[in-house]
Amino acid sequence: MTMNEIWALIDFDDPEGHWIWKGGGTDGYGVIAIRKGYTMKAHRFIYSVLRGLGDSSNDVHHECPIKLCVNPDHMSLMSRGAHVAMHNRDRRRWLR
Numbered sequence: 655m656t657m658n659e660i661w662a663l664i665d666f667d668d669p670e671g672h673w674i675w676k677g678g679g680t681d682g683y684g685v686i687a688i689r690k691g692y693t694m695k696a697h698r699f700i701y702s703v704l705r706g707l708g709d710s711s712n713d714v715h716h717e718c719p720i721k722l723c724v725n726p727d728h729m730s731l732m733s734r735g736a737h738v739a740m741h742n743r744d745r746r747r748w749l750r
């Protein structure tokens with residue numbers, strides 16, 4: 655997919671500022687088919703494009719209650735270890 659195709663699949667009109675991914679997904683979370691045979695979680699991909707991951711081993715934690723939201727303002731970047739520990743500590747947190 656080209657970036658133009660990817661941007662066209664995001665609905666930026668939500669009144670509360672969510673960026674809703676319309677390209678499909680799994681478990682309620684958006685997934686982007688970057689190219690044939692290679693997919694990425696939509697929120698991680700959009701975050702990586704707009705903000706960068708710093709270290710490619712970092713996780714993008716999905717803070718937003720809207721699972722299909724990909725707005726980087728609604729995500730937080732953290733190390734894999736901190737991310738797993740946080741989810742283990744607080745199971746009410748969103749799982750991605």
Ligand SMILES: [Zn+2]
Nearest residue numbers: 672718723728
């Ligand atoms: Zn959101």
Ligand SMILES: [Zn+2]
Nearest residue numbers: 715716749750
């Ligand atoms: Zn998370």
